[in-house]
Amino acid sequence: MSDRSKGLLLAGVGGQGVILASMIVADALVRAGNDVKQSEVHGMAQRGGSVVSHIRWGPRVSSPLAPKGSAEVLAAFEWAEGLRWIDYVRPGGAVVVDVRTIIPPGACVDRRGWATAYPRIDDGPIADRRLQPRLLNAAAIASGLGNVRAANSVILGSVAGFLDIDDQYWEAAISSLVPKGTAEINLAAFRAGKEAGTVVIPAQPAPEATGVAGPHVIEVKHDWCKACDICSRVCPEYCLALTLDGKLAVVDPDACTGCRLCEILCPDFAIRIHPPVVAGVAAGEGAS
Amino acid sequence: MSLIVEEPGTRLPERTLLSGNEAIARGAVEAGVRVAAGYPGTPSTEILESIRHRGDMDVRWSPNEKVALDVGLGASLGGARALVTMKHVGLNVAADTFMTAAYTGVGAGLVLVVADDPGMHSSQNEQDSRHYARFAGVPLLEPANSSECLEFTRLAFEISERFDVPVLLRSTTRISHNRGLVALGEREDRPATGFVRNPSKYVMIPGYARGRRPVLLQRLEEMARWAEDCDLTAEFGEDTAVGVITSGISFNYVREVLPEARVLKLGMVHPLPMDRIREFAGSVGRLFVVEELDPFLEDAILAAGIAVEGKRWFSQIGELGPDAVAAGFAAAGVVEAPEPVAAPPATVKRPPLLCPGCPHTAPFVALKRLGAVVSGDIGCYTLAALEPLAAMDTCLAMGSSIGMAVGLAASGGTEAPVVATIGDSTFVHGGIPGLVEAVYSNANVTVIILDNGTTAMTGGQEHPGTGKTLQGKEAKAVDLVALCKAVGVEDVRVVDPYDIAATNAAINAAIGNQGPSVVITNRPCVEAPVKVKDRPYLVDAAACTACQACMALGCPSIVWSDETFDGRRKVVIDTVTCTGCTLCAQLCPPRAIAPIPRKEAAGV
Numbered sequence: 001m002s003d004r005s006k007g008l009l010l011a012g013v014g015g016q017g018v019i020l021a022s023m024i025v026a027d028a029l030v031r032a033g034n035d036v037k038q039s040e041v042h043g044m045a046q047r048g049g050s051v052v053s054h055i056r057w058g059p060r061v062s063s064p065l066a067p068k069g070s071a072e073v074l075a076a077f078e079w080a081e082g083l084r085w086i087d088y089v090r091p092g093g094a095v096v097v098d099v100r101t102i103i104p105p106g107a108c109v110d111r112r113g114w115a116t117a118y119p120r121i122d123d124g125p126i127a128d129r130r131l132q133p134r135l136l137n138a139a140a141i142a143s144g145l146g147n148v149r150a151a152n153s154v155i156l157g158s159v160a161g162f163l164d165i166d167d168q169y170w171e172a173a174i175s176s177l178v179p180k181g182t183a184e185i186n187l188a189a190f191r192a193g194k195e196a197g198t199v200v201i202p203a204q205p206a207p208e209a210t211g212v213a214g215p216h217v218i219e220v221k222h223d224w225c226k227a228c229d230i231c232s233r234v235c236p237e238y239c240l241a242l243t244l245d246g247k248l249a250v251v252d253p254d255a256c257t258g259c260r261l262c263e264i265l266c267p268d269f270a271i272r273i274h275p276p277v278v279a280g281v282a283a284g285e286g287a288s
Numbered sequence: 289m290s291l292i293v294e295e296p297g298t299r300l301p302e303r304t305l306l307s308g309n310e311a312i313a314r315g316a317v318e319a320g321v322r323v324a325a326g327y328p329g330t331p332s333t334e335i336l337e338s339i340r341h342r343g344d345m346d347v348r349w350s351p352n353e354k355v356a357l358d359v360g361l362g363a364s365l366g367g368a369r370a371l372v373t374m375k376h377v378g379l380n381v382a383a384d385t386f387m388t389a390a391y392t393g394v395g396a397g398l399v400l401v402v403a404d405d406p407g408m409h410s411s412q413n414e415q416d417s418r419h420y421a422r423f424a425g426v427p428l429l430e431p432a433n434s435s436e437c438l439e440f441t442r443l444a445f446e447i448s449e450r451f452d453v454p455v456l457l458r459s460t461t462r463i464s465h466n467r468g469l470v471a472l473g474e475r476e477d478r479p480a481t482g483f484v485r486n487p488s489k490y491v492m493i494p495g496y497a498r499g500r501r502p503v504l505l506q507r508l509e510e511m512a513r514w515a516e517d518c519d520l521t522a523e524f525g526e527d528t529a530v531g532v533i534t535s536g537i538s539f540n541y542v543r544e545v546l547p548e549a550r551v552l553k554l555g556m557v558h559p560l561p562m563d564r565i566r567e568f569a570g571s572v573g574r575l576f577v578v579e580e581l582d583p584f585l586e587d588a589i590l591a592a593g594i595a596v597e598g599k600r601w602f603s604q605i606g607e608l609g610p611d612a613v614a615a616g617f618a619a620a621g622v623v624e625a626p627e628p629v630a631a632p633p634a635t636v637k638r639p640p641l642l643c644p645g646c647p648h649t650a651p652f653v654a655l656k657r658l659g660a661v662v663s664g665d666i667g668c669y670t671l672a673a674l675e676p677l678a679a680m681d682t683c684l685a686m687g688s689s690i691g692m693a694v695g696l697a698a699s700g701g702t703e704a705p706v707v708a709t710i711g712d713s714t715f716v717h718g719g720i721p722g723l724v725e726a727v728y729s730n731a732n733v734t735v736i737i738l739d740n741g742t743t744a745m746t747g748g749q750e751h752p753g754t755g756k757t758l759q760g761k762e763a764k765a766v767d768l769v770a771l772c773k774a775v776g777v778e779d780v781r782v783v784d785p786y787d788i789a790a791t792n793a794a795i796n797a798a799i800g801n802q803g804p805s806v807v808i809t810n811r812p813c814v815e816a817p818v819k820v821k822d823r824p825y826l827v828d829a830a831a832c833t834a835c836q837a838c839m840a841l842g843c844p845s846i847v848w849s850d851e852t853f854d855g856r857r858k859v860v861i862d863t864v865t866c867t868g869c870t871l872c873a874q875l876c877p878p879r880a881i882a883p884i885p886r887k888e889a890a891g892v
Contacts, residue, residue: 023305027305036305037467037468038305038466039465039466041462041465047640047643047844048643048844050638064466065462065541067544068611068629069627081638083632083634083635086633087630087631087632103847103848104844105839105842105846106636106638106674107636107637109676111856114857117637129630211855232657236835238656244703258854258855259835261835
């Protein structure tokens with residue numbers, strides 16, 4: 001169905017240099033005599049969001065986007081982003097992924113189980129799909145060469161190992177596009193990346209659930225409370241608020257995590273936080 | 289690459305990788321454009337940025353898209369070729385001028401580039417700007433790749449002068465942000481030809497405008513005739529069992545999925561070469577239209593009495609792509625259904641975030657505490673609508689926050705204080721009339737102008753409040769305090785949003801005052817014009833009580849550690865990304881957050 005164009009994807013987090021890396025790959029492919037289209041989407045805020053770039057090359061490229069299941073290589077600069085685009089790689093294709101993790105604040109919202117919504121590092125999902133995993137610790141390799149910022153070139157070196165493009169084109173592209181004065185270190189990083197094998201990730205036990213089954217109980221002694229508003233201003237979960245008639249109200253009892261800031265900071269000892277009640281057993285007494 | 293003046297005597301590279309936006313800019317350079325104006329908006333922003341260093345062009349950011357088009361039209365009447373750039377919703381702002389510019393026509397060539405955003409990668413809607421061409425009665429060109437971005441832009445200026453009409457050139461995100469190989473040409477030397485007085489053409493009082501209406505319609509007919517055999521229409525493929533009419537980015541997907549099928553590619557989608565389309569329809573078996581967003585071509589072709597299939601198979605929502613086009617043709621029975629690909633494993637959601645150290649953070653923490661009804665606006669701070677800040681209730685269009693806040697207050701429908709939040713560039717763009725409205729109606733609203741000294745969301749562009757132009761010249765900066773006072777706001781406060789206590793106090797006091805009030809926060813953006821990086825902060829794990837107070841900021845540099853306190857997760861700060869803004873340290877009850885020791889700071 002295709003026009004014989006090949007494709008690869010680069011993925012990462014805004015601010016990681018995905019776009020510059022894409023430009024280097026595209027430039028190398030042009031130097032090697034290909035028609036090339038490189039498509040990226042960068043919008044909204046400058047940083048922190050998912051960024052993906054498609055590159056396609058061949059005698060004459062139609063679609064700048066690779067169809068799902070067609071890319072030769074997916075190169076990811078961050079673990080979770082590698083998993084996000086894995087369905088674009090063709091059977092037998094390669095997934096080059098940096099084992100660094102950038103955990104977004106949105107993954108730290110479970111105030112009961114206290115588990116992060118971040119996928120564990122494990123090459124199972126890659127191997128299961130009949131893809132070639134190449135897990136890298138690019139930062140460590142670049143640091144070993146003297147500059148951690150050359151990590152992206154380590155990844156490009158590893159990508160080059162899966163493509164049939166002469167090294168001279170890669171090196172010319174890197175030299176012409178990296179910031180002034182960094183060509184040397186980036187070329188060294190590229191070569192190191194080409195040699196790097198996949199890192200073995202020791203099996204990680206699932207993090208222990210530390211949480212409790214329910215909210216703590218907020219007890220307010222209204223007779224003692226003078227509505228000074230300290231507690232409602234410090235509550236990280238916005239559980240407390242002063243009503244329009246100046247009384248303290250527990251507006252969101254289910255959100256209490258038991259941090260006890262309100263209790264500690266109340267000048268009138270008007271608040272007490274009690275452990276959650278779980279089926280008649282207080283937490284911490286063997287409930288699991 | 290930057291499209292700076294060519295050194296005399298140097299040969300241009302044969303083929304260069306350019307983004308669609310750079311190629312449009314290069315097309316304008318080669319067409320001899322002298323004046324280029326716009327307002328930043330993804331995905332159109334880089335068009336003007338890539339030619340800002342040219343000494344032979346006046347390249348500028350205007351306060352908003354309407355002013356940019358006014359400037360472009362004025363330059364065109366003065367006999368200088370002019371380019372105007374904006375995103376799709378920007379054309380709504382410029383529409384007032386645009387609709388009547390179709391009546392007046394132009395002097396020298398005038399091309400308006402509008403960049404649509406199917407899929408809403410970075411926009412509040414996915415309106416299909418092609419409708420504007422039909423609405424105004426102007427020609428619309430749609431390039432399909434970087435090379436055509438350059439060629440069509442050059443051609444657009446010729447069409448503009450040939451038919452005495454402003455020309456729309458429509459891009460989409462996938463065209464603007466796609467790099468492809470382009471052959472560069474030479475710049476034409478086109479000195480301004482001078483303004484020629486012609487009131488009956490340029491002064492649109494009703495008596496004169498009535499005279500221009502038939503001109504507009506006649507021009508459309510002439511252009512449609514010209515379209516029938518112009519170079520903008522092309523045919524591909526040999527297999528006539530299936531015929532496909534398409535344009536723009538969709539053409540690439542059609543060629544990918546049906547490389548053999550007969551394809552009619554329309555470079556100009558308004559007015560349409562209907563005879564050519566009819567002829568094409570007669571030469572193929574089943575006829576399809578593949579287009580993103582609305583059935584613009586499909587409706588026109590159906591209206592001409594030609595049977596065609598389109599939106600029945602291809603979605604009207606979001607972007608198309610090779611997979612969507614393949615699925616559509618599979619559903620229509622034209623191709624085998626592609627092998628299904630297993631869905632990727634679950635991974636973490638990663639929406640865009642306010643940067644570490646973003647000065648917009650503290651005001652929204654304060655607003656969340658107050659339970660205020662927050663009328664938001666367009667900018668980075670729109671991200672404050674997401675957890676954990678979750679402190680924005682509305683956001684529609686540039687500058688709408690203030691007028692909507694006035695309406696919310698007037699409705700009597702909320703007991704909570706009503707607050708509008710608007711950035712500096714957005715305020716200059718469209719917020720000032722709303723503030724006048726607040727004063728004029730003595731509305732009980734507080735307006736927070738989040739002044740970070742740049743147009744941050746689109747990558748840090750200058751605007752009339754920054755004191756610099758796009759081409760790097762010094763300019764007189766709009767004085768926001770004086771402006772607010774001049775329109776009649778008596779309560780105007782300026783506060784440093786890195787001082788949480790002062791920010792809370794200023795917002796509380798402003799809300800406490802009856803009538804309109806303004807709080808201006810004045811910290812520069814941490815990304816532009818300079819990257820802000822101070823001594824990063826660290827969490828003393830021994831002192832952290834895992835209360836989560838700092839997590840309320842939603843700062844990307846603060847995440848949970850593996851240690852716990854009383855069953856809750858402690859936090860850790862990534863010193864590589866921390867800018868040292870101190871917000872989390874100010875919020876930390878046990879004072880567990882402190883700057884990194886100096887000897888370590890040297891290595892960060």
